[in-house]
Each structure stands twice: as C-alpha cells, then as structure tokens.
Amino acid sequence: QKEVEQNSGPLSVPEGAIASLNCTYSDRGSQSFFWYRQYSGKSPELIMFIYSNGDKEDGRFTAQLNKASQYVSLLIRDSQPSDSATYLCAVMGRGNNRLAFGKGNQVVVIP
C-alpha cells in the first residue's frame, strides 16, 4: 500500500463550480497534511496545510481532515480557469520531517 493515494483520474469542472479532490494515507500517526498546486512545467506551490480534524478555509479553498478515516480532501469553490493544474496531496508522518506525496490529480476548469 502506498503511503499517500490519490486515485481519481483527471477532473473536469465548469467554471464557477466546486472541484473536490480526495486523498488517503496509510500512516495512522501522520500529523501534518498539505495540498500543493503544480502548474505544468513548474514546481509545486503550497496552497493549504491542516493539522487538526475538521475543516480549514482559506479563500476559495477548504481542506478537510478526518484522521479516524485517514482521509484528507480539498475543495475549490467558484473554480476559475487559473485553477487548472495538478493538485498534490502530501503527508508528514510522526517523528520524521519528510513529505510523502501522492501522484497528484489533474483539474481542468472549463470556461
């Protein structure tokens, strides 16, 4: 089992709609959770981090964490064409400093 799994294929959403991305992780002791956005040919850019169960909102982005289910999600409200990118879920385990990444989900926002 991979440490971090993002299994959904490319996600196409109409402009103005909500994009929903999901991620599961295997290390129950993981404590820090991150979402990065990566445009084609560019390096990942941090957009959200969450440490506690529940929701965390930042502008049009909401991260949701459920440690019991080992599940973290990202919602993008009022999707814009500039949101078209690959979104990477990353998890930091207890007692270590490295990030384990999923393979990413591509989001395409259709004008």
Added chain:
Amino acid sequence: DTGVSQDPRHKITKRGQNVTFRCDPISEHNRLYWYRQTLGQGPEFLTYFQNEAQLEKSRLLSDRFSAERPKGSFSTLEIQRTEQGDSAMYLCVGGGPTDTQYFGPGTRLTVL
C-alpha cells in the same frame, strides 16, 4: 516566490557524466530537502539537512548521489556517472520552524 533558488534550471548531459546542482534557500530555512520528480508522479524524498547536518537519506539515493550543505546555507547535489533513469526534475525545498516546506523552481535534468 518562495525565496528558494536553484541553479541551473536545466541541464542536459550525456550518460556517464557527472553533474552538480546548487540550491540557495532563504536564511530562515534551517531545514533543507532534496526531492526528485518524474513525469506523472509526485515528488519523492531524497535527503534532508538540518542546518549543516544530513539527517536522513532515502534508499532511492544510490552511492552515485551525494549531497552537502556546508555551513548550513546553500546545498549541492551531485550525481556521478549519470544514467538515463536519472532524468527528472530535482527539487530543493526549504523549511523553517514550522512543518511547512517551500519548493524552489527545480532543476530539470535530461540524460542522453
């Protein structure tokens, strides 16, 4: 802009040659990481420095790879006897007192 810079941004080399990449984090980044990313995959951890001490190395880091961070400032990643499988984006990441990590622009390596 995260303040992390990498040089060069692109490197094309022939198989068997040695290459060296440099990373300059900002002064607040006492933690420094190297990751590698291939097409369609998420970044993979290679190694981690706390100031000048290399505290962790991935099993992915074969003997051909070496990293240094003298004086806890800039870092270098050297690949000896490059192979075509080394072609990837090499990402330097800075981290400060919290868990957050900030990526540099990356060095894209192509081994012919």
